[in-house]
Amino acid sequence: MAEGKQSAEIMASDVHKKIRAAFEAFDYESNNTVDVREIGTIIYSLGCFPSQQDLHDLIAKVEEDHTGYVHLDSFLPAMTKVLLEHKFPPIPEDVLLQAFEVLDKEKKGYLEPEELTKYMTQEGEPFTQEEMDEMLTALADNENHVCYKDLISQLTVDPDM
Structure with a gap:
């Protein structure tokens, strides 16, 4: 004991x-x-x-x-x-991927900044425009796309850490 x-x-x-x-x-x-x-x-x-x-x-x-x-x-x-007590756990990677795939209706593997901004500022717990600008600056690639498959590991936390 x-x-x-x-x-x-x-x-x-x-x-x-x-x-x-x-x-x-x-x-x-x-x-x-x-x-x-x-x-x-x-x-x-x-x-x-x-x-x-x-x-x-x-x-x-x-x-x-x-x-x-x-x-x-x-x-x-x-x-x-x-x-x-493990309150407020992160969303599992597979669930996060499914959410992005639902938003990516054309199955391109990325979202346009305008699309993501629309979803993130008008649905659920909305982001402010300032939060969106910061996020897009960090996430958009050289072609101004948000490639969600590359980002999922950045958006999730290893539960063993």
């Missing part, structure tokens, strides 16, 4: 290190706080992909008195629980 407890403590310690490292990357003033607007990016970088509602709920738990900042002391236990 003690061995299982020790293993759980080591796992929690590793999780704490990952969370601290992700948090500190956005702690520009090195004061153990980050702007609340960075929390989603931190969570995504840790391999968690909550819905916008789940993200807002988590932020409401950890934001200090609606100041616009989140302190590591509030974020660490909440995010540790999320990671240890």
Whole structure:
């Protein structure tokens, strides 16, 4: 029984290190706080992909008195629980591929930026135009195509990491 407890403590310690490292990357003033607007990016970088509602709920738990900042002391236990309970898992690669293939009605193997923008800003949890511009800058190839088969490995996270 003690061995299982020790293993759980080591796992929690590793999780704490990952969370601290992700948090500190956005702690520009090195004061153990980050702007609340960075929390989603931190969570995504840790391999968690909550819905916008789940993200807002988590932020409401950890934001200090609606100041616009989140302190590591509030974020660490909440995010540790999320990671240890495997909440907000990434979408599996095959499901992501199927979604792209549904959008690619002509079976070209890529989407035009205009097509992707239409889908991403008008459906589901819509992206802002600024988010789309950033994404397209990063994803479009030299021919201004978004080749989704090449991108799927970038959009998914290895669950064993």
